[in-house]
Amino acid sequence: xxxxxxxxxxxxxxxxxxxxxxxxxxxxxxxxxxxxxxxxxxxxxxxxxxxxxxxxxxxxxxxxxxxxxxxxxxxxxxxxxxxxxxxxxxxxxxxxxxxxxxxxxxxxxxxxxxx
Amino acid sequence: xxxxxxxxxxxxxxxxxxxxxxxxxxxxxxxxxxxxxxxxxxxxxxxxxxxxxxxxxxxxxxxxxxxxxxxxxxxxxxxxxxxxxxxxxxxxxxxxxxxxxxxxxxxxxxxxxxxxxxxxxxxxxxxxxxxxxxxxxxxxxxxxxxxxxxxxxxxxxxxxxxxxxxxxxxxxxxxxxxxxxxxxxxxxxxxxxxxxxxxxxxxxxxxxxxxxxxxxxxxxxxxxxxxxxxxxxxxxxxxxxxxxxxxxxxxxxxxxxxxxxxxxxxxxxxxxxxxxxxxxxxxxxxxxxxxxxxxxxxxxxxxxxxxxxxxxxxxxxxxxxxxxxxxxxxxxxxxxxxxxxxxxxxxxxxxxxxxxxxxxxxxxxxxxxxxxxxxxxxxxxxxxxxxxxxxxxxxxxxxxxxxxxxxxxxxxxxxxxxx
Amino acid sequence: xxxxxxxxxxxxxxxxxxxxxxxxxxxxxxxxxxxxxxxxxxxxxxxxxxxxxxxxxxxxxxxxxxxxxxxxxxxxxxxxxxxxxxxxxxxxxxxxxxxxxxxxxxxxxxxxxxxxxxxxxxxxxxxxxxxxxxxxxxxxxxxxxxxxxxxxxxxxxxxxxxxxxxxxxxxxxxxxxxxxxxxxxxxxxxxxxxxxxxxxxx
Numbered sequence: 019x020x021x022x023x024x025x026x027x028x029x030x031x032x033x034x035x036x037x038x039x040x041x042x043x044x045x046x047x048x049x050x051x052x053x054x055x056x057x058x059x060x061x062x063x064x065x066x067x068x069x070x071x072x073x074x075x076x077x078x079x080x081x082x083x084x085x086x087x088x089x090x091x092x093x094x095x096x097x098x099x100x101x102x103x104x105x106x107x108x109x110x111x112x113x114x115x116x117x118x119x120x121x122x123x124x125x126x127x128x129x130x131x132x133x
Numbered sequence: 134x135x136x137x138x139x140x141x142x143x144x145x146x147x148x149x150x151x152x153x154x155x156x157x158x159x160x161x162x163x164x165x166x167x168x169x170x171x172x173x174x175x176x177x178x179x180x181x182x183x184x185x186x187x188x189x190x191x192x193x194x195x196x197x198x199x200x201x202x203x204x205x206x207x208x209x210x211x212x213x214x215x216x217x218x219x220x221x222x223x224x225x226x227x228x229x230x231x232x233x234x235x236x237x238x239x240x241x242x243x244x245x246x247x248x249x250x251x252x253x254x255x256x257x258x259x260x261x262x263x264x265x266x267x268x269x270x271x272x273x274x275x276x277x278x279x280x281x282x283x284x285x286x287x288x289x290x291x292x293x294x295x296x297x298x299x300x301x302x303x304x305x306x307x308x309x310x311x312x313x314x315x316x317x318x319x320x321x322x323x324x325x326x327x328x329x330x331x332x333x334x335x336x337x338x339x340x341x342x343x344x345x346x347x348x349x350x351x352x353x354x355x356x357x358x359x360x361x362x363x364x365x366x367x368x369x370x371x372x373x374x375x376x377x378x379x380x381x382x383x384x385x386x387x388x389x390x391x392x393x394x395x396x397x398x399x400x401x402x403x404x405x406x407x408x409x410x411x412x413x414x415x416x417x418x419x420x421x422x423x424x425x426x427x428x429x430x431x432x433x434x435x436x437x438x439x440x441x442x443x444x445x446x447x448x449x450x451x452x453x454x455x456x457x458x459x460x461x462x463x464x465x466x467x468x469x470x471x472x473x474x475x476x477x478x479x480x481x482x483x484x485x486x487x488x489x490x491x492x493x494x495x496x497x498x499x500x501x502x503x504x505x506x507x508x509x510x511x512x513x514x515x516x517x518x519x520x521x522x523x524x525x526x527x528x529x530x531x532x533x534x535x536x537x538x539x540x541x542x543x544x545x546x547x548x549x550x551x552x
Numbered sequence: 553x554x555x556x557x558x559x560x561x562x563x564x565x566x567x568x569x570x571x572x573x574x575x576x577x578x579x580x581x582x583x584x585x586x587x588x589x590x591x592x593x594x595x596x597x598x599x600x601x602x603x604x605x606x607x608x609x610x611x612x613x614x615x616x617x618x619x620x621x622x623x624x625x626x627x628x629x630x631x632x633x634x635x636x637x638x639x640x641x642x643x644x645x646x647x648x649x650x651x652x653x654x655x656x657x658x659x660x661x662x663x664x665x666x667x668x669x670x671x672x673x674x675x676x677x678x679x680x681x682x683x684x685x686x687x688x689x690x691x692x693x694x695x696x697x698x699x700x701x702x703x704x705x706x707x708x709x710x711x712x713x714x715x716x717x718x719x720x721x722x723x724x725x726x727x728x729x730x731x732x733x734x735x736x737x738x739x740x741x742x743x744x745x746x747x748x749x750x751x752x753x754x
Contacts (some may be wrong), residue, residue, distance in 0.1 A: 046370035048462075051244045051305055053349040053371055055357040150591045176607075246584050321587045323594055381693040424728065430629040515632040529694055 065092065069112030071127040077102050081122045086116035086125060104127050144329040148408040153323045154367055155316035156285050156472030157224060157250045157310075158183035159324070159528050160292035162193055163332045165339060166222040168214035169432045170199040170207045174229040175262045176314035177252040181224055204229040215245040216358070218344020219265075220296065223247070227254035227261075227268045236274070240307045241276025241375065243348055243358060246299035247307040248292060250278075252318040253422075255510035264313030265510020266422055266474040269450065270484045276375045278308040278382060284426040285322040286431060288312050290399060292298035293332060297389045300337050303348060304382045306375070313423040313473070315511060327397060335396050376537040379452045386449065406455035407446040408461065414443030417456070420490055421447040423475055424507070426515055437524060442523045449487060455492040462493055462500040467530045469522060471546075473508045482506065482543040503529060503536075504543040567609040568625050571634040572712075575653045576643035576704070578611050585641070586618035586704035591727045592618055592709065593622045600628045612700065612726050615650055622718070637661050641712060643687075643704050648676065664712055666704060684754030685711040691745040696743045707742050707747035712749050721748055 041047055087095045087103060094106040117125040157180045163397045171181035188198040199210050199301045207223050215221045240247050244436055253268050257259030269279050295308045363369040372468040390404025401407060410418050410432050420428050425446040435442050462468050472483025482504020490502050508514040527535050576582025581603040590601035595596040603720045606617040619634040622661055636658055642665045647653050671682060689700030713719045724744050
């Protein structure tokens with residue numbers, strides 16, 4: 019982005035760091051004209067805390083089809099440099115959709131208390 | 134037209150005999166709208182037909198014309214185009230506007246400066262395609278501004294002024310420009326088409342690639358609009374902002390009307406209302422749309438006969454010019470309000486008379502208000518009938534009594550009588 | 553029969569507005585005629601003109617009304633229909649038998665009728681001036697036809713220009729070229745000229 023564009027971007031949306039929190043608007047006159055959401059890691063907070071069961075991928079048996087990556091509603095499954103899938107436990111809320119969808123049944127939901 | 138001619142074509146100032154619909158199409162062309170999406174409906178059809186000819190004939194270079202399968206899709210595509218940062222235009226009528234209704238709210242909620250003309254027609258059933266402003270009134274609470282036109286020239290002028298008002302960063306609300314179906318859309322009168330350079334100078338520049346300030350589509354700057362707000366979120370406050378922008382738009386509308394007059398020499402009162410012979414009048418009449426022009430003639434003729442009558446042409450319904458209404462009401466003892474639209478079950482007559490009455494409530498102004506309804510579904514309103522309306526008000530002022538023949542406090546004027 | 557009560561008020565033409573009523577049948581191009589007339593007189597320097605077609609669920613052959621109001625000096629502010637015409641242009645002689653047309657003919661109305669023979673005055677209201685023009689004959693002769701029938705508006709308006717002097721063939725030519733393009737204009741002008749020269753008192 020060119021310089022003026024960056025400025026404008028900051029003016030409207032602010033950068034990730036300086037993006038105002040909802041609480042920063044003191045009253046309605048300070049609000050922007052319309053409600054917008056900006057992409058931000060964990061905009062709902064650290065959702066990893068919601069988890070009661072944790073998905074664990076059996077990497078040695080995994081055929082790397084990517085179905086779990088596709089189905090994860092929170093987008094916390096990523097492919098690492100070795101080509102293996104990894105789960106970002108900071109934000110994984112433990113919904114279990116990946117385990118349900120895994121065609122080779124190589125994702126196991128384990129109790130958090132046992133981990 | 135050859136390619137070279139198309140390239141060199143620049144609108145010169147010229148006066149032509151045009152149908153109201155064609156005047157609207159010329160206005161969209163003069164405003165250099167970038168995206169038109171349209172679905173034909175009587176009596177609006179020739180607006181979008183003419184625009185398709187302009188686009189196809191190369192007279193609107195850079196304009197995208199989107200053909201869709203319904204009015205709902207018209208507004209959906211226009212909302213998308215406007216979010217992407219373009220000047221947009223469409224036109225519809227009656228049932229088409231009703232079908233569009235859901236997307237209309239999306240346009241206002243996203244604060245998009247979309248201009249839509251309405252060749253207003255009566256709602257069905259029974260099917261009716263003739264002049265009746267019920268369609269624009271029906272969109273009263275959507276967050277759209279709405280203006281009425283009373284002449285062919287005003288259609289052209291009002292559309293140009295609309296872009297200047299709607300694209301003001303403090304306003305950013307969509308707007309309807311309404312004129313009576315057939316009575317204005319299909320009659321022909323001289324219309325001055327302004328020189329392109331002058332129109333370009335008058336209007337704000339077209340939005341650049343960055344789009345509007347508050348909403349845009351840019352992969353480099355991703356944003357999401359239209360998601361859920363919980364009751365504890367700012368939903369209510371964003372509604373307040375729309376109301377605030379609408380009310381404050383009145384000042385901008387006045388300023389734009391002033392600038393328009395300076396640049397093109399045609400006056401539309403203060404932009405919101407236009408007084409006509411109201412000074413020194415005992416009775417006045419508030420009236421809008423095509424009926425307002427003919428009422429001027431009725432006022433002229435009654436003034437010649439010695440009656441002290443005047444009128445106030447209402448140009449805007451939203452935002453509603455309550456200060457001007459109070460000012461006008463103070464000048465007269467009896468004020469009639471003529472609606473070419475209905476507000477079923479309303480305790481105060483038609484839609485505009487309701488607004489006038491509530492504006493005067495608790496204001497200390499003692500002026501009597503008589504709601505009138507006239508010309509529904511394109512019923513012809515003759516000059517004689519309009520003179521009769523004024524005379525009823527004069528009589529009301531003289532006797533201090535309401536006329537007979539009211540239906541729940543409202544005079545439905547021009548009813549059929551079997552001979 | 554149901555009828556909206558309609559008072560005939562002060563004649564608008566007293567304020568300098570001239571009112572013309574067109575009577576035609578669906579497809580006879582009367583509606584276009586009302587607009588072309590406004591264009592002709594505006595081109596000739598009239599200050600204001602309005603063409604008012606009465607549009608309904610019209611079909612080919614159905615009786616059609618259209619009006620034009622023109623003024624040399626002042627703005628026309630009315631949109632209502634003409635009930636007291638200064639001129640009435642009748643595209644088909646059979647229309648004169650229909651009450652809604654017959655009844656608006658006033659003693660002062662000048663009538664222009666498309667007919668190939670003289671009118672039977674006894675069957676008409678008492679009026680001073682009647683002109684006839686065989687517009688259909690001219691169209692057939694010049695092959696000035698649509699698939700549905702003759703294009704009557706040009707010969708009728710040409711005859712109208714001749715009897716009123718509001719505009720001439722040059723004005724018509726200019727407007728027609730602008731409206732329909734140079735290519736189509738020639739035949740239009742030819743028909744207009746023929747009609748201009750053949751309108752006569754009837």
